[in-house]
Amino acid sequence: MIEILTPDDVSKIKDCYIAEYIKNLLTNLLTQTSDCLLETVGGIFYVENEKDFDNYKKFGLSSKITESRFEWIDLIGNDFLDGCIVLDNDRAINIIGKVYYFRKGVLNYEPDKHS
Numbered sequence: 602m603i604e605i606l607t608p609d610d611v612s613k614i615k616d617c618y619i620a621e622y623i624k625n626l627l628t629n630l631l632t633q634t635s636d637c638l639l640e641t642v643g644g645i646f647y648v649e650n651e652k653d654f655d656n657y658k659k660f661g662l663s664s665k666i667t668e669s670r671f672e673w674i675d676l677i678g679n680d681f682l683d684g685c686i687v688l689d690n691d692r693a694i695n696i697i698g699k700v701y702y703f704r705k706g707v708l709n710y711e712p713d714k715h716s
Contacts, residue, residue: 602656611623622678680699
């Protein structure tokens, strides 16, 4: 798992498509806070495998991540999902990863054999 806090963190992501998506998301979120700190509005996490979901405390959560925890989950292209979990009235986290990782780690259905 890669926690994205600064533009430098985006450079750790090898997939150019998703790196650009996260860079744009980060820029957008940073414009919503006066102190230019992502922690003020939440966080962005890039999951690199389905087991990353087991480390829910690293996301700042106190209990296991389930499908019902997400406010929304969107397919963003290139076989990636972006899911948002609202932490409180002011903060939310975006968790971004391959569709397959979400299916194995969070969602309530078995992955397709072709995924």
